[in-house]
Amino acid sequence: MNAPACFLVQLGLALVLAPLLPGVINRVKAKVAGRRGKPLLQTYYDLAKLLGKGEVVSRTTTWTFAAGPGVSLAAALCALALLPMGGVTSPLAFGGDFLLAAYLLGMGRFATMLAALDTGSSFEGMGASREAAFSALGEPALFLAFLTLTSLSLDLGRGEAGLSVVDARAAFSLSALFNGDMAAFWQSGRPELLLAPAVFFALLLAENCRIPVDDPTTHLELTMIHEVMVLDHSGPNLAMIVYGAALKLWFFAALVAGLLVPPLPLWQHAALSLAAIFGIGCCVGLVESGMARLKLTRVPHFLGVAAALAALALILTQAR
Amino acid sequence: MIPLISLNSLFSTMLFLLLLNNLLLLGAPGLRALIRLTAFQGILLGVLLFGMEHALLACAVLGIKGLLLPGLLERTRRRLGAADEPRPRMHLGVCVVTGILGLVFSLWLETRLPILPDLFPPLLLPTALTTLFCGLILVVGRATAISQVIGYLVAENGIFLLGMPLMAAGAIWFELALLLDIFVAVFVMGNAIGHIGETFDSLDTGRFRSLRD
Numbered sequence: 286m287n288a289p290a291c292f293l294v295q296l297g298l299a300l301v302l303a304p305l306l307p308g309v310i311n312r313v314k315a316k317v318a319g320r321r322g323k324p325l326l327q328t329y330y331d332l333a334k335l336l337g338k339g340e341v342v343s344r345t346t347t348w349t350f351a352a353g354p355g356v357s358l359a360a361a362l363c364a365l366a367l368l369p370m371g372g373v374t375s376p377l378a379f380g381g382d383f384l385l386a387a388y389l390l391g392m393g394r395f396a397t398m399l400a401a402l403d404t405g406s407s408f409e410g411m412g413a414s415r416e417a418a419f420s421a422l423g424e425p426a427l428f429l430a431f432l433t434l435t436s437l438s439l440d441l442g443r444g445e446a447g448l449s450v451v452d453a454r455a456a457f458s459l460s461a462l463f464n465g466d467m468a469a470f471w472q473s474g475r476p477e478l479l480l481a482p483a484v485f486f487a488l489l490l491a492e493n494c495r496i497p498v499d500d501p502t503t504h505l506e507l508t509m510i511h512e513v514m515v516l517d518h519s520g521p522n523l524a525m526i527v528y529g530a531a532l533k534l535w536f537f538a539a540l541v542a543g544l545l546v547p548p549l550p551l552w553q554h555a556a557l558s559l560a561a562i563f564g565i566g567c568c569v570g571l572v573e574s575g576m577a578r579l580k581l582t583r584v585p586h587f588l589g590v591a592a593a594l595a596a597l598a599l600i601l602t603q604a605r
Numbered sequence: 606m607i608p609l610i611s612l613n614s615l616f617s618t619m620l621f622l623l624l625l626n627n628l629l630l631l632g633a634p635g636l637r638a639l640i641r642l643t644a645f646q647g648i649l650l651g652v653l654l655f656g657m658e659h660a661l662l663a664c665a666v667l668g669i670k671g672l673l674l675p676g677l678l679e680r681t682r683r684r685l686g687a688a689d690e691p692r693p694r695m696h697l698g699v700c701v702v703t704g705i706l707g708l709v710f711s712l713w714l715e716t717r718l719p720i721l722p723d724l725f726p727p728l729l730l731p732t733a734l735t736t737l738f739c740g741l742i743l744v745v746g747r748a749t750a751i752s753q754v755i756g757y758l759v760a761e762n763g764i765f766l767l768g769m770p771l772m773a774a775g776a777i778w779f780e781l782a783l784l785l786d787i788f789v790a791v792f793v794m795g796n797a798i799g800h801i802g803e804t805f806d807s808l809d810t811g812r813f814r815s816l817r818d
Binding site for chain 2: 472473474475476477586589590593596597600601604605
């Protein structure tokens with residue numbers, strides 16, 4: 286099978302399997318707590334149910350409210366299409382596409398926040414304000430981690446470690462950063478590179494509103510962040526939001542997996558990447574079982590630690 | 606595929622863990638966490654020495670820095686009932702940023718210092734200097750006497766690391782003597798803090814300034 290076809294198969298697999306990831310997290314949490322838990326396929330059932338329902342829309346809202354879920358889902362889809370799948374370069378890859386991916390996700394978040402503000406509810410405005418604040422605090426960590434990876438990718442391009450040789454422009458694409466070469470690099474005596482997956486994991490928790498930053502199951506008005514913004518959505522629009530959230534979770538899990546899975550033959554790499562993504566889902570479940578939600582005032586500290594780790598990784602990689 | 610672990614990569618992993626441990630020490634809010642991290646630092650130093658084939662010194666370091674001194678500090682902490690730093694003089698975030706700046710300075714210094722080639726393995730000199738800086742930051746940035754003793758211990762660990770490459774030249778006895786000195790110093794300090802804690806109701810060193818006869 287040629288590379289674009291292989292990429293498309295894996296992208297299709299990602300689109301189909303993404304709603305399974307929240308199911309895995311919930312199942313791990315239930316197992317750790319000694320409960321039976323929801324079925325693994327609960328998100329699929331929810332999506333099917335929501336798609337079959339009608340929608341109730343407040344008269345105070347405008348087209349912004351209706352556009353929010355669609356824009357956020359489209360942004361998550363586009364960002365996912367830029368990622369390499371199981372070591373196969375994305376056909377859409379270009380130098381600097383990591384910036385596009387980061388801002389596509391930002392645009393999706395912006396559309397959700399606008400939709401929340403459009404309802405005119407102060408409660409949803411509060412959630413939007415929290416989401417904006419925390420995502421702004423997460424950006425330094427994200428870009429410092431990308432900076433570390435791109436600087437190393439350039440070194441690889443110069444053939445320093447004798448690994449795959451890519452030209453300088455291609456070194457700045459997500460496909461070059463997350464295709465497994467970095468994993469080969471940390472195995473060859475550069476432990477500081479393990480900080481990058483740790484930073485991306487912390488960002489996964491923050492960006493996908495998981496514990497310790499936000500609790501996706503809570504409905505307590507003082508503590509909600511993401512859930513409060515989507516309270517007014519229902520029916521197919523809510524289905525788009527739920528599916529978009531699953532895709533975003535898959536995107537971040539694939540980033541972490543891309544840094545941990547070493548370069549292997551095509552199908553082995555694909556299988557191991559898939560296993561790693563679900564493994565990361567299990568790790569999220571374990572973190573959520575073992576930790577309480579942080580106080581809102583402590584969340585910036587959590588993101589600050591992630592930024593400090595990313596800065597440390599950057600300093601140490603530059604020093605070598 | 607590249608082999609998962611080689612001796613060199615193990616050595617640099619240990620040094621990297623030491624660096625992380627230093628930054629964690631600067632950001633740790635509680636005394637118990639500080640003592641545990643100090644013990645972990647002692648264990649890392651011991652493992653590094655095993656890697657350099659100094660088994661005698663490694664055992665001494667593991668015993669004294671990994672078990673004895675943290676045990677003594679923990680006993681003092683428990684006897685005094687001190688759980689947390691009441692109010693550090695420097696904000697913990699500022700401490701961590703200062704530690705990272707110390708690391709950057711050490712990396713810069715490594716390129717500027719005229720050192721014998723191949724004397725220091727990669728990352729050893731910056732790690733040693735950063736450990737020294739972190740110890741000093743702990744002494745300056747914390748308010749209670751017990752965390753300042755920990756800072757002193759961390760700074761000494763940095764000096765110990767600096768001396769590591771010279772051990773092959775017969776400096777091992779010097780290092781052992783230094784280790785004994787540190788043990789006695791921390792032992793005396795631990796007892797002194799115990800007495801201070803029993804006599805006064807606070808270990809905040811800032812208050813010692815207002816003591817009168």
